[in-house]
Amino acid sequence: MHSSETTPASSRQLMTELQSVGMRLEDPRAGAASRRGGAGPSDHKAVTIDGVTIMVPVHTSTAWDSPFVASAPDASGAVRLTRGTIPIASISFPRTPRFYAMQTMEGVPYSHIATLHGADVLATTVLQTCIRYESRRKTCKFCSIGQSLAAGRTIARKTPEQLAEVARAAVLLDGVKHMVLTTGTPPTPDRGASILCDSAFAIRAAVDLPIQAQCEPPDDDRWFSRMRAAGIDTLGMHLEVVTPSVRERIMPGKASVPLSRYMESFKAAVAVFGRGQVSTYILAGLGDTAEAILSISRELLDIGVYPFVVPFVPISGTPLEDHPAPTPEFMKSVLQPLGAMVAAAGMRSADIKAGCGKCGACSSLSSYEGLAA
Numbered sequence: 001m002h003s004s005e006t007t008p009a010s011s012r013q014l015m016t017e018l019q020s021v022g023m024r025l026e027d028p029r030a031g032a033a034s035r036r037g038g039a040g041p042s043d044h045k046a047v048t049i050d051g052v053t054i055m056v057p058v059h060t061s062t063a064w065d066s067p068f069v070a071s072a073p074d075a076s077g078a079v080r081l082t083r084g085t086i087p088i089a090s091i092s093f094p095r096t097p098r099f100y101a102m103q104t105m106e107g108v109p110y111s112h113i114a115t116l117h118g119a120d121v122l123a124t125t126v127l128q129t130c131i132r133y134e135s136r137r138k139t140c141k142f143c144s145i146g147q148s149l150a151a152g153r154t155i156a157r158k159t160p161e162q163l164a165e166v167a168r169a170a171v172l173l174d175g176v177k178h179m180v181l182t183t184g185t186p187p188t189p190d191r192g193a194s195i196l197c198d199s200a201f202a203i204r205a206a207v208d209l210p211i212q213a214q215c216e217p218p219d220d221d222r223w224f225s226r227m228r229a230a231g232i233d234t235l236g237m238h239l240e241v242v243t244p245s246v247r248e249r250i251m252p253g254k255a256s257v258p259l260s261r262y263m264e265s266f267k268a269a270v271a272v273f274g275r276g277q278v279s280t281y282i283l284a285g286l287g288d289t290a291e292a293i294l295s296i297s298r299e300l301l302d303i304g305v306y307p308f309v310v311p312f313v314p315i316s317g318t319p320l321e322d323h324p325a326p327t328p329e330f331m332k333s334v335l336q337p338l339g340a341m342v343a344a345a346g347m348r349s350a351d352i353k354a355g356c357g358k359c360g361a362c363s364s365l366s367s368y369e370g371l372a373a
């Protein structure tokens with residue numbers, strides 16, 4: 001998490017650029033601890049700059065052409081970041097979490113149940129299968145939820161007991177501060193709300209850890225109070241892209257849920273979780289104009305939803321693997337006015353109790369909060 005009060009303009013600019021164009025690794029072994037595949041943005045590596053941890057694309061085709069190169073870490077863990085041949089910053093990679101060395105009694109590695117995101121977030125995809133993924137024609141074209149399963153890096157369904165066990169270890173051994181429970185969408189009308197409730201209930205019984213759940217809008221708004229009662233602190237329902245024609249093109253299955261349904265669900269969820277504790281992920285760079293993203297963000301802020309706008313990262317093996325990432329200029333043209341709008345709506349990343357908006361590692365948005373548009 002970062003904010004405009006603490007982020008110098010030069011670091012903000014560097015973070016926005018790195019998240020768009022990615023970075024090459026001088027030592028390929030340093031890439032082993034990066035995220036590949038999974039739900040949501042991926043093919044990233046966590047990088048700490050000026051005390052702020054952000055996710056930077058390293059396994060994408062854009063990153064292979066990036067002017068930014070990270071050296072191998074020296075004995076103290078410091079990494080030299082160069083642009084072309086010019087050293088521009090000293091960065092570091094977060095250490096491999098201790099809980100990754102553990103496994104369940106049945107022999108499932110903890111890292112196949114949940115992973116460390118950013119600096120201090122434990123994240124998991126509770127259900128690694130998705131109705132939107134059954135037909136490649138209908139699938140969300142940016143998503144690789146099936147790939148990490150096929151590659152044996154995770155398991156299809158994490159039980160509440162497994163999640164509780166790993167969450168407890170990650171808090172005790174690695175000091176994680178909050179947790180993200182996302183899910184593929186099951187073929188049930190609750191859209192996964194029920195398994196998110198069961199998971200959160202078990203985790204909260206084992207350890208005191210704020211939780212964000214993420215799912216498509218459930219059929220019945222009563223799920224929001226059930227989720228809250230199960231110990232879920234914040235909710236993410238992710239629009240991903242916002243213009244109707246872009247929704248049809250990028251996520252033909254999920255586009256069957258109209259934007260109006262999302263807006264109704266957002267209002268009902270804010271009534272339960274509170275202003276700023278409901279958020280949505282918007283992937284910039286897939287065809288929405290800056291105006292379209294800013295216009296829906298204004299509507300979302302009006303009803304108390306935090307619009308977490310992140311640069312699209314093309315993931316290898318997905319239909320969009322060769323789609324260009326957004327330019328740093330495009331990202332700045334969205335994030336600078338958006339940061340001012342978020343602040344004017346009285347919201348701050350730091351006030352979010354758990355989840356992506358709080359973590360902020362996938363977007364430099366919070367470093368623009370409060371800056372003039």
Ligand code: SF4
Pocket residue numbers: 040041055117118121123180355356357359360361362363
């Ligand atoms: S912003 Fe969300 S998806 Fe990105 S690293 Fe943080 S918790 Fe993970």
